Amino acid sequence: RRPRGVPKPWRLLVVELLAAPAAVVAVDGLCVWTNPATGTTTTSTTEAFEESILFGEIDGWYDKSVRPSSAVSGELDAPPDVVTVAYELSSFAIDEVSQTLHSRGQFRASWYDPRLRYRGPPRSNCSDEKAPVWVLSKKARAAIWRPDLYFDNLRSTTSDTDEVEDSGARVYADGLVIDSFYTMSIFDCALSAKRLPYDRHVCAINVSPYSHLRQSVLLKAKGSGGDNEAIDATRVQKNKIWELERTSAQETSQWDGHLGGEVSHVDLKLHLARYSRYHFENSMMPAFLFLGVSYAGFFIDRLVAPARVTISTIPVLIMRLLLNGIYARLEAVSYRIYLTQFLTYAMYISCACVAEYA
DSSP, rough: OTTTOOOOOOEEEEEEEHHHHOOEEETTTEEEEEEETTTOOHHHHHHHOOOOOOOHHHTOOOOSOOOOOHHHHTTTTTOOOEEEEEEEEEEEETTTTTTEEEEEEEEEEEEEEEGGGGGGOOGGSSSSEEEEEOOOOHHHHHSSOOOOOOEEEEEESOOOOTTTTEEEEEEEEEEEEEEEEEEEEEOOOOOOOOOSOOOOHHHHHHHHEEOOOOOTTEEEETTEEESSSSSSSTTTTOSEEEEEEEEEEEEEEEETTTTEEEEEEEEEEEEEEOOOHHHIIIIIHHHHHHHHHHHHHGSOOTHHHHHHHHHHHHHHHHHHHHHHHHTSOOOOOSSOOHHHHHHHHHHHHHHHHHHOOO
């Protein structure tokens, strides 16, 4: 019996015949192909197949509630569908008070759906950017199966995968589906300022499928088999406070009590190091200088009280001011911080100078 969600053979044949472009050839390094809808030859990287030809043929039988592996095999316990995730980072910032990572970029998920194959040149004949592609409309995108991914540590976002203008999906002839959307999001990131101003942190973007166990959907980070390409930071805007040392990805499984089993999980990690020059020049150096001012007060005659009192108390106020500036940028913590400890000890020494004169 033909499993639900699997097209009848004649329907597949119709799709193949209607969507059959001419062979792809290389002309002066360009990928030249024929659009089956218009019959014209083009080198455009954005021209898509006429959607009414492809989508109109699958609209009647395609069941988006059935994942690709189960639809092809007709078995519920079919091998898991592998979904590869990647993130093209444009910019980032860290809010140390709210303990969050603010990021902006393009998120992509890709998988194979044999039900969406059509006759066309293999992507190996052209680069991925120039291969003939079916660009899905919002209607078609909503009608195909998608892995229903979400960010586990997301606090807020300004994008919606169904409404944002830069979201979209593409389908290649071999059934490869690439679903992407542009997002400006805020993620939870646990920071520890113990080594401030020489601290390093790892902030992660946690990706999970919302309604699929590991046996159904298996998440993979792009390039996990070799050089890690899960986060593309080649065009990221330079941050004035944090240096992006490297990126990495970790594939794990987590128990989901709601689904009653393990869920595949990918952590896209940013390894950050603080630029220490700001705090060194604006906090540590002034503290050293005003400690010297306190010491210089010992060379003023004790009988010149106004001068001695002024030169002793001003460093105390400066140390307190520097400490307040540091605390204003950090979350209230109970552990010791290198920089605040240094400034606190410097304030104690300045207070001791006042006490010595008294």
